[in-house]
Amino acid sequence: MSFIKITITRGLSTTAVREGKRNFRKFPIYNKRGSRIFKEQQRTNPDPEVPVDKRGVRDTGYKLNGKFIKVPEMIPELIVPDLTDFKLKPYVSYRAPDIIQSEFTAEDLFNVVYAKKIIGDFKGGKLNEDGTPKEPSPEEKLTSEEATLKARQTGSDIF
Numbered sequence: 001m002s003f004i005k006i007t008i009t010r011g012l013s014t015t016a017v018r019e020g021k022r023n024f025r026k027f028p029i030y031n032k033r034g035s036r037i038f039k040e041q042q043r044t045n046p047d048p049e050v051p052v053d054k055r056g057v058r059d060t061g062y063k064l065n066g067k068f069i070k071v072p073e074m075i076p077e078l079i080v081p082d083l084t085d086f087k088l089k090p091y092v093s094y095r096a097p098d099i100i101q102s103e104f105t106a107e108d109l110f111n112v113v114y115a116k117k118i119i120g121d122f123k124g125g126k127l128n129e130d131g132t133p134k135e136p137s138p139e140e141k142l143t144s145e146e147a148t149l150k151a152r153q154t155g156s157d158i159f
Contacts, residue, residue: 113139 061070083090117137121127126134133140142150 058074060074061068063069117133121133121135128134
């Protein structure tokens with residue numbers, strides 16, 4: 001004798017049956033469908049069922065009792081300098097030659113900042129017997145702690 005085993009299972013569907021096979025409400029694709037005229041109508045007469053996605057755009061006010069109130073401080077202001085007599089062009093041409101520059105080392109920094117003064121003091125005889133300058137500049141008067149504090153201040157090149 002053979003037994004036939006029948007298992008009855010109940011299925012649960014979480015998708016909406018709305019509008020048959022063309023249920024596009026399950027897949028919200030904001031601001032991708034519709035012509036420019038449709039989107040303009042959407043802005044003037046907003047439909048609460050079709051959300052308008054505002055990616056990266058901030059409101060320039062707020063709603064109070066169904067009325068939109070503009071706040072002048074929330075309106076972005078673009079400040080553009082006047083470039084009428086500016087000598088440089090606003091772009092770099094692809095035909096511009098490549099600039100190959102070596103790495104800026106501590107020796108280069110020393111040569112730029114201190115070398116001229118040391119050479120001038122040596123040629124002018126403004127050095128003591130131990131090699132220290134007779135008339136030190138304000139940077140040469142700093143101790144190591146003062147120089148460290150000055151380097152870590154706001155506006156220095158380190159940060």
